[in-house]
Amino acid sequence: MDAILFLIFAAIAVGCAINVVLQTHPISSALSLVGVMVALAVLYLLLGGPFIAAVQVIVYAGAIMVLFTFTIMLLNTGAESPQRRQALRTAIALPLIFSLAGLVSYLAARQADSTSVVSFGDFTGGDPHTFGYALFTTYLLPFEVTSILILIAIVGAVVLAKKEI
């Protein structure tokens, strides 16, 4: 059951991801990206991380992608027209993409421990209690550093957006 669900949602994620690139209209691409996010959230859920799955949907699909679509709608950009020498660009880009994907999967396969078998339901450390505890003890420093990074980004955005404060 878990394996079937995994295959379905992995296929949806990959299909949506390909669709992000193939679509010429920015809105279609953005909504395909939302599809990728939601499918990824289901994969997290299958791997035993309900908290991270919910946060994935709330933050990425519900907040960040809403801002993306909001901006696209506000600018009212139309569909992209094909660029010059599109066929040549595609002919060069496609082999490069496939070789990159092959390289990444080869390295991942070589790094991974091939003796241990991964199965669904093995990992149980994804509940909010364990997650929060790890975040505020083991990973306290990276967590705080990330917070400060986001704070700096917010201040920078305000400074850039508002000429006179």
Next chain:
Amino acid sequence: MNFFVLSLIKTALVAAVLLTTLAYLQWIERKVLAHIQLRPGPYRVGPHGLLQPLADVIKLVTKEGVIPANVNLLFYLLAPILAVALALTSVAVIPFGPQVEIFGIKTNMELAGLDVSILFVLAVSSLGVYGIAIGGWASNSKYSLMGGLRSSAQMVSYELPMALAIAAPLLLANSLSFREIVDTQAGYWFGVIPKWNIFAGPFPQVLSFIIFLVAAFAETNRIPFDLPEAEAELVAGFHTEYSSMGFASFFMAEYANILTVCCVATLLFLGGWQPLWPSAAGSDFVAPVLFGSAGLMLLFHAVQAVRARKWDRFSFPVIGVIFLGLAAIFLIPVLKPVLVPLFWFVAKVGILVFVFIWVRGTLPRFRYDQLMRFAWTSLFPLAVVNLLVTGLIVALAS
């Protein structure tokens, strides 16, 4: 019993009740608004307009669905489906009562028990904005686009104070599951005052309840925050170009969202299915007494019917007998553990829904800049302060 069969029965039951409730919510809203404005409201279709929802459904289904020229067809058709599907999805994790055992079958009174059910509701409701935004954009109309943009901005802004207001009772309950949150609210102070989160120590959550309600009005696009469909400026906002079932879907999504936020408010702040006073003091008999007295009152008025309303002579006794039957059902011992918690839950949700309609009949609409300034400069800081104080008190108390 087989898990799948049980789930199927529960799903069918919840879906049937939910969809009927959604249809009748519109009747209730029109009736309450009408009585606030001193008019009878829908009256012609069936006794006291009781069959009006049925007539509305037939009208909306059989109406011609006009698809305007130059719309983005895929997204134009996708938007209402997305809106109504997401609005109905969140009901899946809402528990209507405790774990019950009926005819030897043990089951939870919910469709899917998640450990992070509150986050699931937040996630699904944060996706709900896409239906409105896409619908407004794909309609290829300036009014629709304005409505869609306004709603995206409004819903993203009000999600923050809403989430912060939700976080405060979660700190008290120390859980993200609705069932456990309600379980922590059981019991009574001095045997009288219920330990619901808005009354409970160490820090009563009155402020976060108010913040949650205000944000809920904005999230569901209701008056006084119904700027996305402000008819004076935007015709009908994001659903201007929709007719027939598309329009009906957006309407259904709005009512489903109202029901969801009222259920969440009940579970988080009003103690879910916990009764108002202990069952040892007779709170189990509230439902039969209420229904029984309503039935008797209807029978009394049927005898002394107003002469101008001839049909009351027939409709009042029928409905009165139905109410008496409901009162009798609450007294059956086998069904009691199911029906009594359900009654308290539905009563609390119903009161909140009534508040939503009451506010619609009372308050005027905000201006758009006021709405956004209110969210960011008043509601958001207030929610942050409330959360910090709650966190401090919980930390000191434990």
